[in-house]
Amino acid sequence: xxxxxxxxxxxxxxxxxxxxxxxxxxxxxxxxxxxxxxxxxxxxxxxxxxxxxxxxxxxxxxxxxxxxxxxxxxxxxxxxxxxxxxxxxxxxxxxxxxxxxxxxxxxxxxxxxxxxxxxxxxxxxxxxxxxxxxxxxxxxxxxxxxxxxxxxxxxxxxxxxxxxxxxxxxxxxxxxxxxxxxxxxxxxxxxxxxxxxxxxxxxxxxxxxxxxxxxxxxxxxxxxxxxxxxxxxxxxxxxxxxx
Amino acid sequence: xxxxxxxxxxxxxxxxxxxxxxxxxxxxxxxxxxxxxxxxxxxxxxxxxxxxxxxxxxxxxxxxxxxxxxxxxxxxxxxxxxxxxxxxxxxxxxxxxxxxxxxxxxxxxxxxxxxxxxxxxxxxxxxxxxxxxxxxxxxxxxxxxxxxxxxxxxxxxxxxxxxxxxxxxxxxxxxxxxxxxxxxxxxxxxxxxxxxxxxxxxxxxxxxxxxxxxxxxxxxxxxxxxxxxxxxxxxxxxxxxxxxxxxxxxxxxxxxxxxxxxxxxxxxxxxxxxxxxxxxxxxxxxxxxxxxxx
Amino acid sequence: xxxxxxxxxxxxxxxxxxxxxxxxxxxxxxxxxxxxxxxxxxxxxxxxxxxxxxxxxxxxxxxxxxxxxxxxxxxxxxxxxxxxxxxxxxxxxxxxxxxxxxxxxxxxxxxxxxxxxxxxxxxxxxxxxxxxxxxxxxxxxxxxxxxxxxxxxxxxxxxxxxxxxxxxxxxxxxxxxxxxxxxxxxxxxxxxxxxxxxxxxxxxxxxxxxxxxxxxxxxxxxxxxxxxxxxxxxxxxxxxxxxxxxxxxxxxxxxxxxxxxxxxxxxxxxxxxxxxxxxxxxxxxxxxxxxxxxxxxxxxxxxxxxxxxxxxxxxxxxxxxxxxxxxxxxxxxxxxxxxxxx
Numbered sequence: 085x086x087x088x089x090x091x092x093x094x095x096x097x098x099x100x101x102x103x104x105x106x107x108x109x110x111x112x113x114x115x116x117x118x119x120x121x122x123x124x125x126x127x128x129x130x131x132x133x134x135x136x137x138x139x140x141x142x143x144x145x146x147x148x149x150x151x152x153x154x155x156x157x158x159x160x161x162x163x164x165x166x167x168x169x170x171x172x173x174x175x176x177x178x179x180x181x182x183x184x185x186x187x188x189x190x191x192x193x194x195x196x197x198x199x200x201x202x203x204x205x206x207x208x209x210x211x212x213x214x215x216x217x218x219x220x221x222x223x224x225x226x227x228x229x230x231x232x233x234x235x236x237x238x239x240x241x242x243x244x245x246x247x248x249x250x251x252x253x254x255x256x257x258x259x260x261x262x263x264x265x266x267x268x269x270x271x272x273x274x275x276x277x278x279x280x281x282x283x284x285x286x287x288x289x290x291x292x293x294x295x296x297x298x299x300x301x302x303x304x305x306x307x308x309x310x311x312x313x314x315x316x317x318x319x320x321x322x323x324x325x326x327x
Numbered sequence: 328x329x330x331x332x333x334x335x336x337x338x339x340x341x342x343x344x345x346x347x348x349x350x351x352x353x354x355x356x357x358x359x360x361x362x363x364x365x366x367x368x369x370x371x372x373x374x375x376x377x378x379x380x381x382x383x384x385x386x387x388x389x390x391x392x393x394x395x396x397x398x399x400x401x402x403x404x405x406x407x408x409x410x411x412x413x414x415x416x417x418x419x420x421x422x423x424x425x426x427x428x429x430x431x432x433x434x435x436x437x438x439x440x441x442x443x444x445x446x447x448x449x450x451x452x453x454x455x456x457x458x459x460x461x462x463x464x465x466x467x468x469x470x471x472x473x474x475x476x477x478x479x480x481x482x483x484x485x486x487x488x489x490x491x492x493x494x495x496x497x498x499x500x501x502x503x504x505x506x507x508x509x510x511x512x513x514x515x516x517x518x519x520x521x522x523x524x525x526x527x528x529x530x531x532x533x534x535x536x537x538x539x540x541x542x543x544x545x546x547x548x549x550x551x552x553x554x555x556x557x558x559x560x561x562x563x564x565x566x567x568x569x570x571x572x573x574x575x576x577x578x579x580x581x582x583x584x585x586x587x588x589x590x591x592x593x594x595x596x597x598x599x600x601x602x603x604x605x606x607x608x609x610x611x612x613x614x615x616x617x618x619x620x621x
Numbered sequence: 622x623x624x625x626x627x628x629x630x631x632x633x634x635x636x637x638x639x640x641x642x643x644x645x646x647x648x649x650x651x652x653x654x655x656x657x658x659x660x661x662x663x664x665x666x667x668x669x670x671x672x673x674x675x676x677x678x679x680x681x682x683x684x685x686x687x688x689x690x691x692x693x694x695x696x697x698x699x700x701x702x703x704x705x706x707x708x709x710x711x712x713x714x715x716x717x718x719x720x721x722x723x724x725x726x727x728x729x730x731x732x733x734x735x736x737x738x739x740x741x742x743x744x745x746x747x748x749x750x751x752x753x754x755x756x757x758x759x760x761x762x763x764x765x766x767x768x769x770x771x772x773x774x775x776x777x778x779x780x781x782x783x784x785x786x787x788x789x790x791x792x793x794x795x796x797x798x799x800x801x802x803x804x805x806x807x808x809x810x811x812x813x814x815x816x817x818x819x820x821x822x823x824x825x826x827x828x829x830x831x832x833x834x835x836x837x838x839x840x841x842x843x844x845x846x847x848x849x850x851x852x853x854x855x856x857x858x859x860x861x862x863x864x865x866x867x868x869x870x871x872x873x874x875x876x877x878x879x880x881x882x883x884x885x886x887x888x889x890x891x892x893x894x895x896x897x898x899x900x901x902x903x904x905x906x907x908x909x910x911x912x913x914x915x916x917x918x919x920x921x922x923x924x925x926x927x928x929x930x931x932x933x934x935x936x937x938x939x940x941x942x943x944x945x946x947x948x949x950x951x952x953x954x955x956x957x958x959x960x961x962x963x
Contacts, residue, residue: 111882114882114883115882117883118882118883118884228882229879229880232880232881232882232884233880235884236398236399236880236884237399237425237428237429237432238398238399238400238425238429238878238880239424239425239428241877244898244899244900245862245895246859246860246861246862248859248861248862248863248866249861249862249863249866249895249898251863252677252678252863252866252867252947253678253687253866253893255654255659255676255677255678256655256677257654257655257656257657257677258947258949260949268861269859269861270859294899294900295860295899295914296859297856297857297858297859297860297914299856300856300857300858300859300950301859303857304859304949304950352737353692353703353737354735354736354737354738355692355738355876355889355891356692356703357701359699397694397695397696397699397701397887397889398694398696398878398880398884398887399878400876400877400878401876402905423905423906424905427905438699439699440699556906557908582904583902583904583910584901584902584903584910586874586875586876586894587874587876589733589734590732590733590734591729591730591734591736591872591874592873592874592875592876592894593873593874593894593896594873594875594894594901594902596920596924596928597910598923598928599923599928599931599932604733618846618847619910619911619916619920
């Protein structure tokens with residue numbers, strides 16, 4: 085079987101998702117038996133513009149990002165959004181709630197006029213995306229599962245249950261019962277509730293699960309002492325880009 | 328009080344599941360089947376003729392099997408051949424999910440996993456001597472074909488047979504060669520209809536209920552077997568009721584999400600019934616009061 | 622009649638614990654976690670006694686675990702490798718509600734097709750129960766659903782009387798386990814008196830929290846199919862499915878194939894699933910048969926108090942209260958039953 089050619093790209097992001105790929109360590113070798121990595125700036129210097137699968141990290145936040153992303157889309161047969169920024173907009177979208185000129189000043193100070201910026205958006209606001217790997221960062225196992233699925237002809241499984249399911253499986257005490265707010269009940273699972281397991285509450289980095297009950301979640305957060313504004317700002321951390 | 332304290336226990340009253348003599352065969356292990364023939368019907372539907380490597384599959388019309396592709400998964404699929412075909416059986420599959428798409432790439436000689444047959448099937452023997460009315464919408468012809476084939480092979484066991492079959496367009500009709508053969512037989516009735524005809528279409532146009540309206544049905548002796556998409560059932564049942572066929576003489580085969588096929592996984596439940604165990608064939612009077620059925 | 626007799630021992634607690642720990646079994650017992658309890662692999666037994674509240678997950682995690690590998694396989698050659706599950710285990714400190722739940726699961730998994738996977742684990746698991754003398758907390762309602770008392774299913778049932786256990790034997794292998802343990806004595810009239818005292822205190826402590834008798838529940842739920850209560854609860858319901866995961870009698874599962882990185886080897890896995898989740902009834906054509914949260918809640922409650930109860934003549938909710946304890950939207954079976962009674 086011919087190995088698919090795989091390339092990695094990044095837009096506005098921390099490159100932490102790609103770092104997860106390099107963190108595969110010994111499994112990275114096994115991965116290269118399955119796919120031919122032709123472009124991966126974080127780990128290699130070779131470059132090649134012909135590829136089958138493009139993994140795109142990061143969100144769109146500059147005008148110049150758009151033609152570049154469109155070019156990647158044209159060359160790739162399969163486009164995968166990896167991580168919160170690319171898949172759901174993520175943290176970048178916090179800036180969308182402020183005036184963009186003001187945002188530039190906050191970030192760049194006196195040099196603000198040299199920089200171009202637009203409203204932050206996930207990549208599927210610009211091009212068609214075949215698959216999504218959620219999370220901040222994306223999860224290595226889900227990345228590998230996507231690759232093995234694509235190669236073997238299996239439809240990749242995207243978890244469509246909230247974080248609570250896996251949190252219960254880990255036998256964590258509910259964050260709300262500890263008096264801490266948590267977005268677990270409305271956030272797409274698949275992360276094995278890693279944050280809660282290690283003592284933090286869920287910030288919603290994997291985006292909303294289908295068919296959520298935002299009203300009920302908001303009521304529960306209010307019951308636990310958060311004002312509606314507080315609750316909304318929690319939702320905004322990762323979920324600022326809402327369609 | 329003392330009774331509770333000193334309750335007497337028969338130590339051999341172990342739950343059935345703990346007894347050593349219970350059947351220990353692996354309920355989830357598929358048998359190996361080999362594809363011996365593939366026919367492409369449309370862009371989306373293919374027929375596969377399969378033979379089990381070790382055994383032959385004994386089933387009755389209306390039953391289903393779990394088809395398994397290792398590494399991809401399992402899916403419930405209706406058997407569409409006559410149960411009298413010894414040694415081999417047929418399934419007809421629309422390319423939809425992972426398993427069915429993968430199946431479409433398989434060729435003669437390839438192997439796959441088979442569990443089953445499961446489910447109850449149509450009440451074939453109960454309707455000996457009766458008029459049979461088959462109402463198939465779209466893929467509904469697939470499970471019905473098994474019963475139709477059986478009834479044609481044993482034509483003298485049944486009275487009048489009428490087959491009504493509707494599809495979206497002529498290109499979506501399945502088993503076209505057989506349809507011609509059935510149409511030419513003379514000892515059964517066959518009426519086809521499509522929603523969207525092409526230039527060559529000479530048959531009926533419109534919903535399947537119109538075929539019922541124009542058919543000659545003796546309600547006292549007729550049993551109806553209805554399989555189709557969820558929206559079809561309601562209207563067909565209304566039309567048949569209007570023709571005088573009572574609810575206890577209509578049989579429906581229902582589709583639900585299914586993972587085990589053996590009454591455990593819980594997915595296919597309709598109120599208190601399991602489609603995999605109590606169905607997939609239900610007498611309409613049995614389910615008409617179930618809020619989740621139709 | 623040779624097997625029919627009541628065998629009751631008094632065993633020293635600590636000595637009995639050490640004895641169990643020396644046996645060739647993996648021992649799972651109740652341990653504390655963040656102020657609540659879990660069943661976990663232990664090196665010493667420290668049961669919380671009357672401080673116990675139901676564990677975060679019920680002991681079902683040992684009898685039908687999540688991510689349960691059905692078999693491994695090699696693709697292409699259609700080779701299947703069955704997995705031999707060799708572990709022999711003791712579950713120590715299982716409360717009556719959970720033993721009753723296991724009794725219900727024994728029936729579910731053996732009815733019709735006998736689930737050989739469950740049967741194997743059940744056979745390899747010794748259940749040592751601890752009886753309850755007082756309600757564990759406000760969320761529990763075992764008495765209301767007829768599951769306070771446990772009559773079968775355990776190998777040993779202990780009544781904790783401070784420094785000693787009063788041991789009732791429930792099976793041949795329970796008896797074998799006790800026969801090998803020498804530091805026991807038969808009960809004296811004094812012991813019996815002591816147990817009677819404790820049992821007497823228990824009376825009146827457990828009350829029926831339902832506004833109806835448990836036997837009426839199937840009829841109540843059957844006649845409440847179109848009650849507006851379901852829509853009201855659906856409005857509140859988060860749809861998180863935590864109640865399914867927490868429940869000792871929720872056993873629905875999904876089956877999925879998972880591939881290793883070489884894409885040749887893989888495993889077929891049985892995962893816990895939940896009827897409160899949207900995709901539970903999703904079919905290939907995209908149709909969802911229980912599309913609203915109200916539909917799904919109604920289904921879940923009907924399974925516990927109507928559908929399965931009609932078949933097995935026992936409430937399939939054992940009243941442990943785990944779902945209510947952990948429900949952020951505060952949906953509890955007690956509230957549901959009582960609001961349907963209005």
